Amino acid sequence: MNQHTGREIEVLTKDGELVTGLPEGYDASSGNQNLAVNLARAEIDQQIATAQALPRSIARAVQNIMTLATLDEETAKECIYALPRGGKPIKGPSIRLAEIIQSQYGNNRVGTRVVHVDRIEKYVEAEGVFHDLETNSATTSRVRRRISDKGGKLLTEDMIIVTGNAAASIAKRNAILGGVPKGVWRKAYAEVERVIVGDVTTMAEKREDAMKAFAAFGVTPERIFAALEIGGLADINLEHYTTLIGMHQALRSGEATVEEMFPVAKPKADQPADLKGKLDKLAEGKDQPSTAGEQAAKQKETQESEAGSSPAGSDAPGKQASTPKATATEQKPSSAPVPPADDGDPIAVATRLGRAAYRNDLSERAVPADYKQKGREAEKAAWIAGFRDEADKDAPEPGSVEED
Structure with a gap:
């Protein structure tokens, strides 16, 4: 009726x-x-x-976002995230900052949901929607997350739910940031970074706090140094600290996992497992061949050198014509060029350490912290020159074809 x-x-x-x-x-x-x-x-x-x-006031929205995002240092830390990608971290506003932006921008609707769980292809897909009621424009964002472990095994039902919630959170953040003009929240994000960094005089304390925060997730300092491509704790500067805060927030919010953010590289058979072990090995001056293949080649070269130094059939009195293989302790030094002794020369020491760093698979950025100090520029340059000299030796000659 x-x-x-x-x-x-x-x-x-x-x-x-x-x-x-x-x-x-x-x-x-x-x-x-x-x-x-x-x-x-x-x-x-x-x-x-x-x-x-009742249209929104842009000026009021900008001011309110700035005020809430920088209310205190703890709030500012939650407003940024970072993910390492290809040696260069990607930083941006987190879901917490996106929620502040959405609430203060006003006159909008936001929603998120998990739209698909594929147990065959092993992924979960979530969708986020931002609807601006004033302009009647809508932004949609979809995010997929893997629901299998490193071995390809499907996660448990509880972990699939957790992963779906994380994907929904990321989709919601992307929809909000895509729907709200960047000019509205750009200044607030820059101010968040400034509040996090603070004063350079407090960096020593901030470094220790960052290490403790990651230790709660089982992340060792060595894995952090490797992700940032730095030599040690003293190399963490203001930019690195901001990145670390963003990476920690990404772990807390579930946007990334420890395995994704800090992958553990498989060490060679006789190589140290972490960066600290490599640096300790360099400090001890152990510049021996790092792989079994290199050691075998060095042994063969030594044997050929010994065979060529004595004519065939000319055996010394009291010695047999064919001598058995010499043991590892009885072998003569290799005939390969050996760098001259440095005799305490700091430039020669730096050059030798740079060459050893390359042979131990370190990055060119892993210059020892001591060489970065004022007044030691020559030693830093010598370290880099030694590193590049070793790299040039391994580079293939023009026109050559490498064989497997």
Whole structure:
């Protein structure tokens, strides 16, 4: 039964419930499904009408976002995330900052949900939607996350739910940041970084705090240094500290895992497992060949050198014509060029350490912290020159073809 009163419609449902305020032209015979759709439509139409009647103030929104994001240092730390990608971290606003932006921008609707769980392809997909009611524009973002471990085994049901929630959070953040103009929150994000960094005089304390924060996730300092491509704790500067805070927040919010952020490289058979072990090995001056193949080649070269130094058939008195293989302790030094002794010369020492660093698979950026101090520029340059000299030796000659 339809009763028209002006432009409003009153509908008596099959359950005997009287519904009012429906749009004109509503068809009661379409059933409860159309009723739910029209109710949702009426709700959105009312919100759009309210948003257009009470438009937002951009200046007030910018100021409110700035105030809330920098309310204190702890809040600022939660407003940034970072993920290492290809040796260069990617930093950006986190879901916490996106929530502040959405609430203070006003006149909008936000939603997120998990739309698909694929146990065959082993991924979960979530969708986030941001609807600006003033301009009636909508932004949609979809995010996929893997639901298998490193061995390809499907995660448990509880972990799939956790992964789905993390994907939904990322999708929501991307939808908000895609729907709200960057000019509204750019200054707030820059101020967040400034609050996090603070004063350079407190860097020693900040470094220790960062190491303790990652230790709660089982991350050792050596894995952190490797991800940042630095030599040690003293090399962490203001930019590195901001990146570490973002990486920690990404772990806390579930946007990344420890395995994704700090992958453990498989060491060679006789190589130290971490960066600290490599640096300790360099400090001891152990510049021996790092692989079994190199050691075998060096042994063969030594044997050929010994064979060529004595004519065939000329055996010394009292010695047999064919001598057995010499043991490792009895072998003569290799005939390969050996760097001259440095005799305490700091430049020669730096050059030797740079060559050893390359042979131990370190990055050119892993210059020892001592060489970065003022007044030791020559030693730093010598270290880099030694590193590059070793790299040039391994480079293939122009026109040559490498064989497996």
